[in-house]
Amino acid sequence: MSAVTAAGPFRWLVQLWAVVVKEVRQTVQDKRIMALIVIAPFLQLVLLGFAIDLDVDQVPTIVVDMDRTPESRHAVAALMADGSLTAVGTAGSPSDADAALDRGDAAVVLIVPEGYARDLARGEPTQVQVLLDGTDPTRSGIAGGAAVRYFGEQGFSLAKQRLAAVAPDVQISAIDVRSRLAYNPSLSTPIYMVPGIAGMLLLIITTIVTAMGLSREREVGTLEQIRVTPLPTAVLMLGKVLPFVAVGLFDVTLALTAGVYIFDVPIRGSMLDFYIVTSLFLLTTVGVGLFLAAVSKTQQQAFVGAFLFILPAILLSGTMTPIHAMPDWMQPMTLLNPLRFYLEAIRAILLKGASLSDVPVQTAALLVYGLLILGFASLLFRKRLD
Amino acid sequence: MWLFLTRVGAMAGKETLHIRRDPLTLWLGLALPLFLLILFGFGISFDLDHIPLAVVDQDNTTESRELRQLFTAGSEFVFAGALDNPDDALDAFAKSQAHAVLTIPEGYAAALSRGENVEVGLILDAADANSAQQALARADAFAQLASAQAAQRRGLDIAGSMPVSARTWTRYNPAGRSALFLVPGVTAYVMALVSVLLTALAVSKEWEQGSMEQLFATPVRRAEIVVGKLLPYLGMGIIQVLLVLVAGTWIFGLPTNGNGLVVALGSLLFMVGMLGQGLLISIVARNQMVASLTAVMTAMLPSMLLSGFMFPVENMPLPLRTLSNMVPARYYIQVLRGTLLKDNGFAELAVPLMLLAAFATLMMVVSTVMFKRKLA
Amino acid sequence: MSASPAIVVDKLTRRYGDFTAVNDVSFQVEKGEIFGYLGANGAGKTTTIRMLCGLLSPSEGDAIVAGHQLSKNPERIKRAIGYMSQKFSLYTELTLKANLEFFGGAYGLWGKALRRRIAEVVELVDLQGRENVVTGDLPGGMRQRVALAGAILHSPDILFLDEPTAGVDPLARRRFWTLIRSLAESGTTIFVTTHYMDEAEYCARVGLMVAGRLPALDTPDGLKKHFVPGRLWVVRGPDLLTGDAAARLSALPGAIDVQTMGAGLRLRVQHDAPITEQTLQQALARPVEIDQDEANLEDVFLAVVDADSQQAGTAKAFGGS
Incomplete structure (x- = not known):
């Protein structure tokens, strides 16, 4: 008396389709989730892209010119022309400038000593003092470097001139660095950041949505209803995950498009390679979501769990700061982080035109981690159902 | 006055009991700040290295x-x-x-x-x-x-x-270590994140379970509820600040030469503002899911991106720079860096302290008013 | 249809640590029967049903459901059974039709066959015209019918209902039971748990669970005869609850027990006790209204629980040396 049902592998397709349709309908119903997965990523990309600008220039500088000669004024103007520093004021004495540094009005104090022009004329060594606010080491490093380099070059060429005057036949060689900036000649930070942000968003969205979607079914009791049907757990999970994999791929595409149009991010490699590694990475994020759904009883726990996974994963991935700048004991920890390999791979593909064969370690790592995590989570999920 | 104190005390006692019974809250409140401090302190470095x-x-x-x-x-x-x-x-x-x-x-x-x-x-x-x-x-x-x-x-x-050269003197952080720059920022970020999230969740849970309505049936006044609910979290916040700063000193060698009073005052004002913001979110959202997402959007992201914690505010485009003026974490970071690294006192930090106080007052007033209106 | 039973349960046991939720339970359910499973909350009803549906694996024992052995072939069982739990496990944010399409798909129904079955069950549960209503917006009684519709989409041989009418108003409950009976008449075996005694009366046979065991199983009439033997009288009148009225009745020859019932008293006597309306009037020595009454399943339930706790008490007394 049973109704006619599909048989064999075709039955799985019917079942899978039913789950996918249901999942899509549920998502479309909930405007908050729609906003979370479609609009928020776009806004965040734009916000982050503009906010994360690590270029240091125009560091506010207070000039204490105690010499007040054309030479001293020329030196200050030439240094400011470089662009790293910008004069925001002058002070009569070093102690006034000191107070300004304390207040945070400026980050650099440039002190030209009295007798600067005179000493130069006499051939006596003179020294300019640069007082740096070291709270932000990056900024102080660059500001100090700019001053030291400028006066160093000045000193070097003056020394050469003097030597030439004394001994015309002796030459001094200068070693110049002729630099070439590959991939990013304008040194724009967003070009580096956009792939990082895209990976971060992909991680956040697919992990949270998978974890919360499954734990919601459990909380509401529909999971139990499903389990008395002949729907295999694997088909259920696949069906639940597929729509969000699609959303993840959509978000990444959206982020990338925004990156290309707003921040001039280049796409030098093959998009196919890009989507292949992205799909491999999704194995991990979905697996982690599934794992969280298996171990948490409520949506709240799933959310907190996702949060506790995502934060360290982002920090230890090189999204914002390079891994090689981390302490030695911390660097090996990043090898456990699939996001690290994903970012390396997509940065190489997008920015450097690499192909999959250029990033074999990263691709293999993503595949291995993905299968391990997803496999383990599926086993755990099945076990926890009983 | 006496009655006010007993009622507030009762509310605070009840809330403390809740916190102690909920291992997740305790974990989030006490272990998470340390964990984040270590992770950020070591994991984020802009030093040119290797x-x-x-x-x-x-x-x-x-x-x-x-x-x-x-x-x-x-x-x-x-x-x-x-x-x-x-x-x-x-x-x-x-x-x-x-x-x-x-x-x-x-x-x-x-x-x-x-x-x-x-x-x-x-x-x-x-x-x-x-x-x-x-x-x-x-x-x-x-x-x-x-x-x-x-x-x-x-x-x-x-x-x-060399006939001419430049000599640099780096003040406040002579070794140029990123950690010293970041630890105050991490402190502000963690405080913002944890306090807003915790209060938003704790209070919206109470809405969701309907126990808030129950409270209104008692003669406890609104302001008493607000103060009583927030006090335990304020206590937890103070423990967090101490924990993070002590850990920062031990692990990252953060100098402790600043004016302790300024640090304490700044921390207190910042905490009150953050707790007020959490309360406000919970009043508006009333639902845990929405509350947690709103907390992430309004506290976690701005405190990380627009506070000068990692990314210098000066470099941002004008709209974001304007927005950053409204992020209290920015002023708290200024206070912490000023006192701990630069040995600043009240004189140099009067403006950020006043802005923190203004934010705290605004949050408390707005949330108390909203709270009253929500019941009417 | 062969004559083999729809469900054969053999020494089914489920333990959670030290606690035994279901303890060595055996019974059979015939094809096309409405089988009621009665018990207090926590007696083990839901645990039994969850084991039979393959949601929970038994610690010991086995069962044959719809011709398939639970321990060997749980997947085949799932195709042959429908299950409706005490919580309405529907997607409240989806429409009636979307819910049915999903559960139909889960059973492998598709295309025309699925559409036809949806139309059939919607008509059966009398919800035509509400296919596009979001189920969360439906009143409780209708939601419960949607859940039933979802459980019978694939025309199961056996339908498991776990407290299907909890929290539903009396009118909707009656309507639901009409549906259940028509399903049984068309050959579906119904296995239903409930704690409404009036609902149990609808069942062909009733099993009574107490603390994980099944001390009683029979037709409702058989249960009453066995556990509540004798005749029942109800006495109504003034001042029966105060004074010695109850004591006087219990003192009558052949009296078994006396309970208060509203403002009156309910007396149970042995079948052969020489008691008539006159003897009662005389015993009470005041004008009262007297009616004959019949035992109900609530009496049975109380009697079984009583007998069981006495037995347990005895066992304890002997066991504790």
Whole structure:
């Protein structure tokens, strides 16, 4: 008396389709989730892209010119022309400038000593003092470097001139660095950041949505209803995950498009390679979501769990700061982080035109981690159902 | 007054009991700040460190090897191997084997011995613009040093008798360590995140379960509920600040020479503002899911991105800079960096302290008013 | 249809640590029967049903459901059974039709066959015209019918209902039971748990669970005869609850027990006790209204629980040395 049902592998397709349709309908119903997965990523990309600008220039500088000669004024103007520093004021004495540094009005104090022009004329060594606010080491490093380099070059060429005057036949060689900036000649930070942000968003969205979607079914009791049907757990999970994999791929595409149009991010490699590694990475994020759904009883726990996974994963991935700048004991920890390999791979593909064969370690790592995590989570999920 | 205190005390006692019974809250409240401190403190560093440098030595002389050693002697560059051809640089970049390639041309040593100018090539993987920019500056400095050494080798001491030079004195953080810069920021970020999230969740849970309505049936006044609910979280916040600062001192060697009173006042004002914001969110959202998402959007992201914690505010486009003026974490970071690193006192930090106080007052007033209105 | 039973349960046991939720339970359910499973909350009803549906694996024992052995072939069982739990496990944010399409798909129904079955069950549960209503917006009684519709989409041989009418108003409950009976008449075996005694009366046979065991199983009439033997009288009148009225009744020859019932008293006597309306009037020595009454399943339930706790008490007394 049973109704006619599909048989064999075709039955799985019917079942899978039913789950996918249901999942899509549920998502479309909930405007908050729609906003979370479609609009928020776009806004965040734009916000982050503009906010994360690590270029240091125009560091506010207070000039204490105690010499007040054309030479001293020329030196200050030439240094400011470089662009790293910008004069925001002058002070009569070093102690006034000191107070300004304390207040945070400026980050650099440039002190030209009295007798600067005179000493130069006499051939006596003179020294300019640069007082740096070291709270932000990056900024102080660059500001100090700019001053030291400028006066160093000045000193070097003056020394050469003097030597030439004394001994015309002796030459001094200068070693110049002729630099070439590959991939990013304008040194724009967003070009580096956009792939990082895209990976971060992909991680956040697919992990949270998978974890919360499954734990919601459990909380509401529909999971139990499903389990008395002949729907295999694997088909259920696949069906639940597929729509969000699609959303993840959509978000990444959206982020990338925004990156290309707003921040001039280049796409030098093959998009196919890009989507292949992205799909491999999704194995991990979905697996982690599934794992969280298996171990948490409520949506709240799933959310907190996702949060506790995502934060360290982002920090230890090189999204914002390079891994090689981390302490030695911390660097090996990043090898456990699939996001690290994903970012390396997509940065190489997008920015450097690499192909999959250029990033074999990263691709293999993503595949291995993905299968391990997803496999383990599926086993755990099945076990926890009983 | 006495009645007010007993009621507030009762509310606070009840809330404390809740916190103690809920291991998740305790965990989030006490262990998470430390965990984040360590993670951020070590994990985030803008120091130019260990950039893998590949070398194409076409000269292969003592001098060229010395140049290579000069570049890789410090911690900025590490030697990542030799390449045959500068054209292989891009390949090495694509495989992430090197981030910079130094090319020393044939005839380098010969040119130096004749006193002729010579150019060395530096190809940088500039995808990471920040690292590339710093690497460039360092390379220039190394080249200058190498020129001086070359002259010295020929008996011409230039370095010792430079007619003009600049001498830098770095104040507040002489070793230039990122951790010192970041720890105050991490403190502010963690406080913002944890306090807003915790209060938002705790209070919206009470809405969801309907126990808030129950409270209104008692003669406890609104302001008493607000104060009573927030007090335990304030206590927890104070423990968090102490914990993070002590850990920062031990682990990262954060100097403790600042004015403790200013730190305490700033922390208190900031905490009250953050708790008020959490309360406000819970009143508006009333549902845990929405409350947690709103907390993430309004507290976690701005406190990380627009506070100057990691990314300097000065570099941002005007709209974001304007927005950052409204982020209290920005002022709290200013207070912490000012006192702890720069030994500032009340005089220098009056403005940020006042702004923190204003934010705290605003949040408490608005949430109390909203709270009353919600019931009417 | 063969004559083999729809469900054969053999020494089914489920333990959670030290606690035994279901203890060595055996019974059979015939094809097309409405089988009621009665018990207090926590007696083990839901645990039994969850084991039979393959949601929970038994610690010991086995069962044959719809001709398939539980321990060997749980997947085949799932195709042959429908299950409706005490919580309405529907997607409240989806429409009726979307819910049915999903559960139909889960059973492998598709295309025309699925559409036809949806139309059939919607008509059966009398919800035509509400296919596009979001189920969360439906009143409780209708939601419960949607859940039933979802459980019978694939025309199961056996339908498991776990407290299907909890929290539903009396009118909707009656309507639901009409549906259940028509399903049983068309050949579906119904296995239903409930704690409404009036609902149990609808069942062909009733099993009574107490603390994980099944001390009683029979037709409702058989249960009453066995556990509540004798005749029942109800006495109504003034001042029966105060004074010695109850004591006087219990003193009558052949009286078994006396309970208060509203403002009156309910007396149970042995079948052969020489008691008539007159003897009662005389015993109470005041004008009262007297009616004959019948035992109900609530009496049975109380009697079984009583007998069981006495037995347990005895066992304890002997066991504790």
